[in-house]
Amino acid sequence: MTLYGFLFYIVAAIIIGSTAMAVTRRNLVHVVIYLVLSFFGTAMLFYLLGAPMLAVLEVIIYAGAIMVLFLFVIMMIRVDSLEEVIPPFRQRLPAMLLGGLYLGCALLMARGTPGAGASLPLLTASPKELALYVFGEHWFTIELVSLLLLAALMGVLNLGRMKADEAGKEKSA
Amino acid sequence: MLTWIAGFIVLVVKLVAILFFLLMAAAYLVWVERKFLARLQLRYGPNRAGKFGLLQPLADVVKMLTKEDVVPDGADRVIFRLAPAVVAGTAFLMFAVVPLGRDLTLFGRSVPLVVTDLNVGLLFAFAMSSLGVYGIALGGWASNSKYALLGSIRGAAQMISYELSLGLSIVPIVMLAGSFSMVDIVNAQKGLPFIFVQPLAFVIFVISAMAETKRIPFDLPEAENELNAGYHTEYSGMRFGLFFLGEYVTMMVFGGLVAVLFLGGWRGPWLPPFVWLVIKILLVAVFMIWVRGTLPRVRWDQLMTIGWKALLPLALLNVIVTGALGLIMSP
Amino acid sequence: MIAPFSHVLALAAVVFTLGAYCAVARRNLIMMVLGVEIMINAACIALVGASLRWGSLEGQSFVLFILAVAATEVSVGLAIIVYAFRRAGSFDPDAYNSLK
C-alpha cells in the first residue's frame, strides 16, 4: 500500500466514523460539529483524489457556510431544549433491515461497476483547468444555477419578511 | 528517500520558524497597540516591565498561564475547551500560504519561502477564516451564558456576512493574476502593486477584514458595554489568552493578505524581501490600531447595512467592471 | 496509485446509507435536512472518484453545481423550517399534521 493509499483509508475512516457519530447524537450542536469534521474529511479526500478546488470549496461552502447556518438556527431557537421522540426498537427494525438491504445493493453495485478494480491514478485538476472546462462546456448550466441562486435569495427574503408582518400578509393574501 | 527526508526537515524548520515569528509578532503587536493607543489618548501605556515596557508581553503570558482555568457550571466541557484552540489554530493555518520572500537556494535545491504553495492558496486562507467562525460560535454557546451566546450569535452573523464581501472583493485580483496561488499573485505584481489597479477592491477588503477580525468599529460580538465581553465572557487564563492570541494572529494574517494581494507582497527596493513584508504587515496593523483609536463602534443594524447594502454590491460591481474591461482589453 | 475505484464507491455508499438513515429515522426536521446534505455529500464523493477514474472533468464540474444547489436548498429549507417552527412549536415532522 502506498502512502496515498494509506491516507485514503485513514480519511475514509474519519469520514465514516464522524458521520456515524453525527447521525446518532441527540445534541444537535454535537451533530453539527461531527458533520463539520466529516466534511473536512471529505475535503481532504477530494484533495487526495485530485480536486483541490473542490476540496477548498467543500470547506468554504459546506463547513464554512451551510453548517454555520445550521448552527446559527440551532443556537437561535435553542433546539437542544426540545426532546426528540425516539421510536421503539420494533418500529426501527424494518427500517434497519431495509437499510442493510440498501447498503448491500449499493456495495454490490460498487463492485460491479466497470473498471472498479483498477487503482486510481494520481492526477490533479488545477483550478484553471476546471474553470476552463466548466465555463467552456457548461456555461448555460452556470447561468441556470446563478438564476437558481437568485431565486433562492428572493424566496428566503420573502420568507423572512413573512415572519416580520405575518398578520398583514395573511390579510392581503 | 533522501529527498523526502530533506523535504520533511525543511518543512519542519519552516513551520517552527513561522510559528515562532507569528507568536512573537502577535505578542509585540499587543505591545504596539497598547503603546500606540496610549499615545493617541495622551497616556504612556505600559512602561514598567523592561525598557519602554518591552517585556510587558512576556509578563502577560506568565500571568495568563498561572491564572485559574475556570469551566463554568452547566457548560459543554469538551466544546468549551476546544473552541479557543479552533480560533487560534485556524488563524495560524491561514499563514501557511503567505509567501515570505523569493525562493532560497539551499544546498543546490530551490526552497520556496512559503510553507506550502497551494494552487488554491487564496481560497485556502478563506476556508480557514470561515472555519474560525466555529471557535467563536461554539465557544459562546458552550459557555452556557446569555452574554456569551448573544455575542457568539452576533459574531457568527457578522463573520458570515462579511466573508461574502471579503471573498468577492478579491475576485478581481484573481482575475488579474490568473491564479489562486499567493506566489503567482505576488509575481503578478512585479510591475505595479494591485492597490493602484484595484483601489475599490482594496477599500472593500480592508473594511471587511476589520469586520472579520472583530475589531473596533466592528467589535459588536464583544461590545463590553452591552455584552460584558461577548463570546469570551466566561473564559479565563490561557483559554482567554488563546482567543486573544487568535485575534492578533488574525490581524497579522490579514495584514499579510493585504500585503500580498494589494501591496506587492515581499517586493520592494533596497531592503531584503522579508523585511519589506514585515513592514507592510505592520503598516496594515498600525492602520487598524489607528482606526480603533479614532472611530466609534457602529450599531448592529448599521453593521449589517454596510455589509449587505454597500460593500457587497460594490464588490459585485467591481467584479463586473473588471471582467468587462478585461474582455475589452484582451486581444 | 491511491486505492481501487470500488473502495471510493463503497465509501460513498456507506455515507449515503448513513445519510438516508438520518433522513428517515430521526424525528427532527433539522436532522432530516442534515441527512439530505450527507446524501448529497456521498454523491459528490462518488462523482469526484469517477472523475479521477475516467480522467474526465465532468464529474468535478457536476460537484461544483451540486454545491451551489445544496447551498440554495439549505438556505430556503432552513428558512422554511424556522417559519414552520414558529407556527407549530415543534421540529417533529409528524407535528405538522393539520392543514391550515
Place this chain on the structure above:
Amino acid sequence: MTAFWSDHATLPAIVLATFAPFAAFFAIMLFTRGRPRLSARLSIGAISVSLACALYLPCVHWRMEQPLEYTAQWIASGSFSIPFGFLVDPLSLLMLTIVAAISFLVQMYSLGYMAGDPGFSRYYAFMSLFAWAMMSLTVASTVLQLFIFWELVGLSSYLLIGFWFEKFSATQAGKKAFVMTRVGDASFYIGLLLVLLHMGNLDILELGGPKATESMSPGFITLAALLVFGGIVGKSAQFPLLTWLPDAMEGPTPVSALLHSATMVAAGVYLFARLFPFFSLSSTAMTVILAVGTISMLLASTMAMVSRDIKRVWAYSTISQLGLMIMALAAGGWFAGVFHLTTHAGFKALLFLCSGVFLHTYETGDIFELSARGGRNLKIPALTLAVGAAALSGLPPFSGYFSKGAVMGALSGLTNPIWALAALVGVLLTAYYSFRVVFVIFFPGSGVAESSVHSHAAGEGHEGGHAETYRAMAWPLLVLAGVTLILGFFEAPLRGFLFGGATAPEAHESVYALMVHYAAIGLGLLGVAAAWVEFGWSRAKRVGLVERWSPALANLFAERWFLDHFYRAFMESVIDKGFASLAHWNDRRVIDGTIDGAGRRTIDAGRRTALWHLGAIQRRLLTTFAVVAFLALYFFL
C-alpha cells in the same frame, strides 16, 4: 453585404426579442408593482423592442434558404446531449412577428380597457410573461425546449384567465383551462418520450428527416404522432377537449383576444406546422387528425349559431377556424394552414378587441341587449366588427377570403370529396353566425330603445376619461382592420418567404378545385344573405318575423340548439364528471345518509382524507428508498 450584417445581428435580435418581455416581467414583479403606469410603460416598452426585432428579422432573412440554428449545450453526458437554442426559419419568424404584433396591439389596447383595475401592474406582468413564453416557444430549437415554453404558456394563460380571482367563475374557468390542457400535455409528453427513446434526440429539424423513419417503425410513428397531436388537441381546443375555451372567456377581453384567438391556441396549430414533416410520415395519423379537425370545426360552428354572448360566438368560431387550419394542414396544405393561421390571428384579435369595447361600454356581452342599448353608436368598433366578420366569413376583399381559398384548394386536392364538402358547410355556417352578430347589433328591433340608449351613450361620451379610454382602445382596432383589409393581397410574397429561395410549388387548379373555390364564395354570400333575412329585416320594426316567415328554419335552429347542448352536456359529463366522479360519489353518500350517519361519515371521510394529507414525509422517504433498493436489486442482480 446583407449576409455579413444578418449573421451577426440575428442572434442578438432573437435574444433581445424573447428576453425583453421576460426582463419586464421580472422588473414589474420585483420593483414596480405599486406603480401601475410605470409597469405598463415597462411592459409596452419591452414588447415594442420585441416587435422591432421581430419585424427586423424577416426583412433580413427574406430570401432565406437554410434554416439557421443557434444552440448551446445544456447538459451533455457521454453521447447524449441536450442542446438549448434558437431555430430561425421562415415559419418561426412569421409566428414570432405575429405574436409580437398582436401582443403589442393588445397591450396598447389594455391601457384603456384595464385602466383603473387594482391589478393593473400584475396584469402587465402576466402579459409580459405570456409574451416571453410564447415567443420563446416559436423559436425553440428542440421539441423539449418547445414543451417547456408550451407549459409556461399554459401557466401564464391560467394566470390571465383567472386574473379576476375574486370572481368564482373566473377561477373555475382558469382551473378548467389548466386541467384540460394538461390532459393533452400529458399525452404530448408521452409522445415526446417515445420519440426520444428511439431517436435519442428531439431536434425539430431532424424529427421529420430520414433519421426518424430509420429509427422508428411506421406503426410507432403513427402512435407517437397521435400522442403528440393530443397536446395540440388540448392547446387548440379541438374535438374532445374543447369545452374549456368558451369558459375561458371569463378573463379580461384583451386576454381573450391575445390568448384565445391569435396566439395561445394557435400554439397548437403552430406545433402541428412545425412538426409537419414528422406528421406527414404517417398517413393514418393524418387521416385521424383530419377527422378531428372536421368534427371540431362543424361542432363549434353549430354552437356559435345560437350563442347570445358575443365573446362566446367568437370563441366557438376560434375553435372552428382552428379546426379548419388543422384540416388544411392534415390535407397536406402546409402553406394554406399557416396562411390561414396568419390571417386568422389578425381578424380574430380584431373581433375580440371590438367586443371588448362593447363590453367595456355597456358591461354586457349579450348581443340582443347590446343592440337594444344602441351598440351601433360606437362607430369605430361597429365598423371594424363588420370588417372582421367579413374576413371571418371569407368575403372577397378581406384577408380571410384568400386564406380560406387556399384552405379550400388544399382540401379539394384530396381524393375523398367529403372533406371539402364539410369545409363548405363550415363556410356557410361561419358566414351565417358572424353576420348574425353584426346584423343584430347594427339593426336593433325598436327605435324607442335605440333613442333612449343613444342619449345614455352620448352622455358617457362626454366624460373626458371615457373618451380617452375609448381612443386608446380604438386605434388598435383601426390598425388591425387595416391589416385585415390588405393582408390577403400579400399571399404570393408570403408564399415566397415561407418556401425560401426555392420556387413555391404551384397549386395546380383543376376544374373541381375551381368549383370548390366558387362554391365557397357563393356559400359565404348565401350565409350572409340568410343572416340578413333573419336579422337585418327586423329593421322594419317587425320583431319575431323570422320565426313566422320560416318556421321550418327556426325549428331547425331550435333542434340544432338542442343538439349543441346535448353535445355540451355530453362533453361535460365525460370530462368534468370524469375528473370529479370520486368527489361526487363521496358527496352523494354523505347527503343520502341520515344526519347522524352523515356526521359519522363526515368524520370518517375527514379521517381518511387526513391520512393522505399527513405530512408523513419520513414514511414517504422510507417508501422511496425501499422502491429504489428493490429496483437496484432487479436491475443489477
